[in-house]
Amino acid sequence: MERVPRVLVTDEAQKVIDQLRGEHGELMFHQSGGCCDGSSPMCFRQGEFRTGISDVLLGEVHGCPFYMSRSQFAYWEHTQLTVDITKGRGASFSLEIPLGVRFLIRSRPFTAEEEKALTPVETMM
Amino acid sequence: MSVTLAGYKKPNTEGSVLQFKKQYENFIGGEWVPPAGGEYFDNPSPVDGKVFTRIPRSKKKDIELAVKKAHAVKERWGNTPAAKRSRMLLKIADVLDKNRELLALSETWDNGKPIRESLAADLPLASDHFRYFAGVIRAEEGGMSEIDAKTLAMHVKEPIGVVGQIIPWNFPLLMAVWKMAPALAAGNCVVLKPAEQTPVTVLLFAELIADILPPGVLNIVNGFGPEAGQALATCPDIGKIAFTGETTTGRLIMQFASENIKPVTLELGGKSPNIFTESVMAKKDSFFDKAVEGFTMFALNQGEVCTCPSRALIQESIYDEFMEKAIERVRNIKLGDPLDPTTMMGAQASEDQFQKILSYFDIGKKEGAKVLYGGDVFKNEHHPGGFYVQPTIFEGNNKMRIFQEEIFGPVVSVTTFKDEEELLEIANDSLYGLGAGLWTRDTHQAYQIARKIEAGRVWVNCYHNYPAHAAFGGYKQSGIGRENHKMMLDHYRQTKNILVSYDQNPTGLF
Secondary structure, eight states: OOOBOSEEEOHHHHHHHHHHHHHHOSEEEEEOOBSTTTTSEEEEETTTSOOOTTEEEEEEETTEEEEEEHHHHHHHTTEEEEEEEEESOOOSSOTTGGGTEEEEEEEEEOOHHHHTTBOOOEEOO | OOEETTEEOOTTSTTOSOOOOSBOOEEETTEEEOOTTOOEEEEEOTTTSOEEEEEEOOOHHHHHHHHHHHHHHHHHHHTSOHHHHHHHHHHHHHHHHHTHHHHHHHHHHHHOOOHHHIIIIIHHHHHHHHHHHHHHHHHOOOEEEEEETTEEEEEEEEEOSEEEEEOOSSSHHHHHHHHHHHHHHTTOEEEEEOOTTSOHHHHHHHHHHTTTSOTTSEEEOOOOIIIIIHHHHHOTTOSEEEEESBHHHHHHHHHHHHHHTOOEEEEOOOOOEEEEOGGGGSSOSHHHHHHHHHHHGGGGGGGOSTTOOOEEEEEGGGHHHHHHHHHHHHHTOOBSOTTSTTOOBOOOSSHHHHHHHHHHHHHHHHTTOEEEEOOSBOOOTTOTTSOOBOOEEEEOOTTSHHHHSOOOSSEEEEEEESSHHHHHHHHTOSSEESEEEEEOSOHHHHHHHHHHSOSSEEEESOOSOOOTTSOBOOEETTEESOBSSGGGGGGGEEEEEEEEEOOOSOOSOO
């Protein structure tokens, strides 16, 4: 069985990533938790947000590395994530905010079959 | 005031107490200053989804101007006698009270919350906050210690100087006040960045109080997070940054602060457990009724509260009977026009939040949680273009994502526990530790369980009250520092130690 990706991206979200990449250069995502705009993926210029040993790399979405804190991943790892985009005036430092759109995560649990073939995550240690 | 039988008149209509301007500016140095780049963005109301005003899209230059204006007056403001600062804060509180309906209506229109709530909670809490800190700074003292008979240590509190504050959108005015009142009371000048979803009420507030504070003491710069917010957080000339929001931005702000070695305070939310022990149902009295109301508090402010009691933990032995009453109470939550004073739940603050809540309905169902109530959008006949969802009860287990993530919607996830051990295991199985609720008639439990819950605020036999004199803040990933209470002043001050020798003789070292 082919490796099952942990994170996917919709065509609509890819278009926004392309637009932002044109404006800001290489990009990255870090999945947020907590209040207000939490539980949403944050998009930054590559390297602007410093990841470390407390983060895991889940994979790439349209050429952008997608990270999450290790502690949060412990509660999320049984689900496949899809980066989508919605209209709306979000807050946060995520780069798409001025466009009046917001990246959004859609999720589904992996099947037992898929659990056996998940893409391994990468960590610094 | 223009209260009609059906409720408050919509802003910008004839006879309404509130006529928004077509466009607002930044409040910098006591003046209304357009953004340097000349750009503005549309501000829609979540009540009906329609744009009602335009807000400056500020960037680095605007932040720098505000910081400069603040620096120009920081010495004067920091040396203003406490009695004088206190009087100004009291005047601000009076202005808030006098304009309660106007500002409450603005808050409802900008944020979506029902007018009932902005009138009864946001505004009175905001004015009381100013009065509390106005009072505290008249009564507090520094310290003096005799190290020995000839040596004295004085501890004098000094303001940091100029501080940056980034405000969330769930209680736009009240959260701005939580941050600005202690900072101003402590003698700091403030540069404040409101949330881009809900910038308006704090601007109306600034219009009303502009003559009370000296120019430059309070500055408000609007804009987007990646532009204005980031410029404020990275500015080397601010002495401290305070932020309420989520964990990734919290970490980013700490990273920026580390570059300039500046202190931060962070409030990053939670996933607060609301715990109902079996003694709650020992009698069907008013206390039981209060507990059931306590369960329903997840719907307050449409669930857009950092301490939303979004996990309900109910003792197995009372589960069925308790839930029957709880669901009945949730069924009685009145949804409708947020301008109607009898409406209990209004609109979610923005379209992306609305979509996020729906995405959690989806994953909750896919993970096998059972919908006990709600679980869908609410079609509001008064405002078909607004963002409304039903109050929702899920039943599941604590490992499900709806039990672990802050949905920031009117959604509670319910599970059971057998005994105190399991209660604590579930309650503390969370990345966060901001709030918790504990309902019991057992005085031993009331203290001992409260002590063992890893959260900064444990409400015992109550929920969602926010007196200014009670410290508020998080354990674990919920943040750093506290808000409210006089201890908040220390987050906005330095301690100056003056160590004085009254000994005429040399030490003899050299």
